[in-house]
Amino acid sequence: MTEADFLAVLRTLLLHPGARGLTDDTATLAGLVVTTDTLVEGIHFLARDPPQDVAWKLLATNLSDLAAKGALVEGILLNYPIRDDAWDRAFLAGFGEALRSFDAPLIGGDTVSLPAGAPRVLTLTAFGRDAAAPSRRDAKAGDILWVTGTIGDAGAGLAIAQGAPDSPALLAAYRRPAPRLAEGRALAPHVHAMMDVSDGLLLDAQRMAAASGLAIAIDLAAVPLSDAYRAYGGTPLDAATAGDDYELLFAAAPGFAPPVPATAVGRFAHGAGLTLHESGSSVALPPKLGFQHACASPVP
Amino acid sequence: MTEADFLAVLRTLLLHPGARGLTDDTATLAGLVVTTDTLVEGIHFLARDPPQDVAWKLLATNLSDLAAKGALVEGILLNYPIRDDAWDRAFLAGFGEALRSFDAPLIGGDTVSLPAGAPRVLTLTAFGRDAAAPSRRDAKAGDILWVTGTIGDAGAGLAIAQGAPDSPALLAAYRRPAPRLAEGRALAPHVHAMMDVSDGLLLDAQRMAAASGLAIAIDLAAVPLSDAYRAYGGTPLDAATAGDDYELLFAAAPGFAPPVPATAVGRFAHGAGLTLHESGSSVALPPKLGFQHACASPVP
Numbered sequence: 001m002t003e004a005d006f007l008a009v010l011r012t013l014l015l016h017p018g019a020r021g022l023t024d025d026t027a028t029l030a031g032l033v034v035t036t037d038t039l040v041e042g043i044h045f046l047a048r049d050p051p052q053d054v055a056w057k058l059l060a061t062n063l064s065d066l067a068a069k070g071a072l073v074e075g076i077l078l079n080y081p082i083r084d085d086a087w088d089r090a091f092l093a094g095f096g097e098a099l100r101s102f103d104a105p106l107i108g109g110d111t112v113s114l115p116a117g118a119p120r121v122l123t124l125t126a127f128g129r130d131a132a133a134p135s136r137r138d139a140k141a142g143d144i145l146w147v148t149g150t151i152g153d154a155g156a157g158l159a160i161a162q163g164a165p166d167s168p169a170l171l172a173a174y175r176r177p178a179p180r181l182a183e184g185r186a187l188a189p190h191v192h193a194m195m196d197v198s199d200g201l202l203l204d205a206q207r208m209a210a211a212s213g214l215a216i217a218i219d220l221a222a223v224p225l226s227d228a229y230r231a232y233g234g235t236p237l238d239a240a241t242a243g244d245d246y247e248l249l250f251a252a253a254p255g256f257a258p259p260v261p262a263t264a265v266g267r268f269a270h271g272a273g274l275t276l277h278e279s280g281s282s283v284a285l286p287p288k289l290g291f292q293h294a295c296a297s298p299v300p
Numbered sequence: 301m302t303e304a305d306f307l308a309v310l311r312t313l314l315l316h317p318g319a320r321g322l323t324d325d326t327a328t329l330a331g332l333v334v335t336t337d338t339l340v341e342g343i344h345f346l347a348r349d350p351p352q353d354v355a356w357k358l359l360a361t362n363l364s365d366l367a368a369k370g371a372l373v374e375g376i377l378l379n380y381p382i383r384d385d386a387w388d389r390a391f392l393a394g395f396g397e398a399l400r401s402f403d404a405p406l407i408g409g410d411t412v413s414l415p416a417g418a419p420r421v422l423t424l425t426a427f428g429r430d431a432a433a434p435s436r437r438d439a440k441a442g443d444i445l446w447v448t449g450t451i452g453d454a455g456a457g458l459a460i461a462q463g464a465p466d467s468p469a470l471l472a473a474y475r476r477p478a479p480r481l482a483e484g485r486a487l488a489p490h491v492h493a494m495m496d497v498s499d500g501l502l503l504d505a506q507r508m509a510a511a512s513g514l515a516i517a518i519d520l521a522a523v524p525l526s527d528a529y530r531a532y533g534g535t536p537l538d539a540a541t542a543g544d545d546y547e548l549l550f551a552a553a554p555g556f557a558p559p560v561p562a563t564a565v566g567r568f569a570h571g572a573g574l575t576l577h578e579s580g581s582s583v584a585l586p587p588k589l590g591f592q593h594a595c596a597s598p599v600p
Contacts, residue, residue, distance in 0.1 A: 001382060001385050003382065006388065006411050007411070009389075009392045010378075013392075014399040014404070014406060016375040019375075019405070019407050019408055029374070029375065029407055029427060030330040031330060036408065036410050038381075038423065040412050040413070040414060043412060043413055043414065043415060075316035075318070075319075077327075077425060082301060089309075095313065096312070096314070099313050103314075106313055106314060106316060107327045107329055108318075108322065108326070110336050110338050112338045112344070113340070113343055114343070114421075115342040115343060115419050119415055123338065
């Protein structure tokens, strides 16, 4: 079954009020914002990725969800499969560094062993406090869709990790994403809706529009690309569907001037669905808008 | 590295005050008790175990940790690997039933895909409120060690699941353990230390004694065995080292009369270490006191 099918069944089970109908990347509990993400070897990271970077990314991907709520980091839980001495020690070194970098104290967790040859499955749960907590569902018709930073760097970094010509900046974007915690704090009180770009700009924008009951039109020509990405030769469409960006995507009223670097990439309107255009011409939707958690598309 | 080695390194990282030095099965956060457990196919459950029962056990093992704190269930998070339609749907059916049984509402979670053939790795995180929260470290010299229910049933149930002659009661103890939530609520205000028996009576008693800076002597003849376990023909030593019992183990002052069914199985004293005796004679410690999360001993 697809993630959407699975979620549809989960929504029929006993739900906590803080689950908000399982429509958001975070839940609320005892005044905290809660998020949890699992990374699977061979799906979300490569077996040959440096363990220090896997540790960093595991933490960063979760903190990115807190950033989208404008929250401060309260602490984290780690569920870790012990398997290989050298890998485990390198992971711990990177993990300790990442905890200090983001001032994210460890609250607890669990360790397990794995059958021989099983891919690693790592789970991290992060708690944030003092959140302004914009949801992804309150964009208004006429709102401008903005995104922080640049898009597509991590997708190109993944291609490089898989053997494409090297670019340290792009590889770092894939392996060591920076959760936009400070940007989230600055934006949260002023925006109508916000989420992080984890699965791809188009897919996540479509989700925000659907959650808000609106249509969204995106201008591919406006998608912000880094110099490194341009030098690498990627297209805006590739960038907008790659995912793993961990930038913040937010909806704000026309005339809003973001207090942090951000680029306007689209506009919400009454209606439903995602449309694309580029320099005034309409563009057909690609078959794949981003990374979806089906049972199919593992990283090779 | 072993679980103990891994924890030793974790303790040197940035810790949250609620982590309590990572010495307990639960942490505290915003007035809540938090626990998280991961179950791995081939390690903690068998690929041929019914998915409904895996769902039940995933929830029950976590709620057992809340029971040991005398907490009420606030809610849970689920991290789930989507892989096989029939298995996923059966899991969801059992999961929904278990949530209702324990009045444990779903707060959120994450779904992932797995590479082909990878064993399932499931994580559940449970939050409890209104806990009296006895730790495992405050047993006193002279305290009596008690245990609720009977011990060894789940270990025998695992052997049955692996092909030993059938006993529905023992198989159910392995597949559908009952977290002692009501018992934990009744005991928590009165005991000095409490934890659940997840890895084996001897191993967990040794951990409680070590955490409390005491020695513990256990009478194998006192270990409570069910009629089904006796009929199955298991020994008290097998029962006390099998694990997966999810009974409550607690230390209380001499003269304490437990308000729930429980059996006195040992006594704490000044000193250190675990000793065994049976009907007045000392018994050598077995090489394996319970289930330890090394990289070695998967369920076949």
